[in-house]
Amino acid sequence: MTYPPPSGGWQDPAWSGQQPDPTLPVPAQPTGKDPYAPADPYAGAPVIPAQAVPADPYAAAAGYPPPAGYPGYGYPPAPPQNGLAIAAMIVSIIGALGLCGYGLGGYIGIVGAILGHVSRKQIKERGEGGAGFATAGIIVGWIATAIAVLATIVLVVFFVWLANQDPSSYDSTTY
Numbered sequence: 729m730t731y732p733p734p735s736g737g738w739q740d741p742a743w744s745g746q747q748p749d750p751t752l753p754v755p756a757q758p759t760g761k762d763p764y765a766p767a768d769p770y771a772g773a774p775v776i777p778a779q780a781v782p783a784d785p786y787a788a789a790a791g792y793p794p795p796a797g798y799p800g801y802g803y804p805p806a807p808p809q810n811g812l813a814i815a816a817m818i819v820s821i822i823g824a825l826g827l828c829g830y831g832l833g834g835y836i837g838i839v840g841a842i843l844g845h846v847s848r849k850q851i852k853e854r855g856e857g858g859a860g861f862a863t864a865g866i867i868v869g870w871i872a873t874a875i876a877v878l879a880t881i882v883l884v885v886f887f888v889w890l891a892n893q894d895p896s897s898y899d900s901t902t903y
Contacts, residue, residue, distance in 0.1 A: 810851050813858035816843035816865025823872040831879020834872040841869030 820840030826833015844865030851859050 807855060807857040810847050810854070810856040810858040810862070812843055812847035812850060813861035813865065816840050816847050816869070817861045818865075819843060820865045820867075820869035820872060823876075824868055827872060827875055827879070830883065831876050832883075834876025834879065837869040837872030837876065839869070840865045841873065844869060 817840070820837050823834050823837030823840050826836050844862045848859065848862040848866070850856065851862060
């Protein structure tokens with residue numbers, strides 16, 4: 729059984745009675761070589777004289793405006809940290825840990841608090857980062873110093889009370 733040829737300008741290449749459409753491009757005949765392979769794989773890149781290379785690599789791309797200095801992806805870089813603010817926090821933490829030694833090690837917190845105040849001033853003047861470190865150094869330093877002062881008062885009161893005790897009230901019998 730044979731079917732009539734399709735209508736509407738559609739061409740079936742398997743149809744024997746068809747003639748090629750002259751409006752379509754003629755496909756290239758295969759040459760036996762890979763069309764995507766380089767001409768000579770061992771040949772180097774062609775040498776271009778310096779006069780032929782434009783100074784601006786974007787100048788050759790016609791139709792596109794020159795790059796406008798857009799920022800890169802992600803967040804902008806953070807400002808540098810103030811080292812004095814980090815030192816203030818570390819010294820204040822050491823002062824707080826010094827409270828374990830009868831509370832007298834907390835006096836180191838004064839140094840941390842002062843460093844925190846100085847670093848906060850530097851951060852405002854220079855626009856650096858580390859304001860949180862400076863604030864932590866100030867707060868922890870003053871708290872450690874206040875606890876050290878209270879511990880000193882308690883120790884002095886205790887030793888004064890102990891010195892004023894009557895030694896006769898103790899049991900002086902020996903075994």
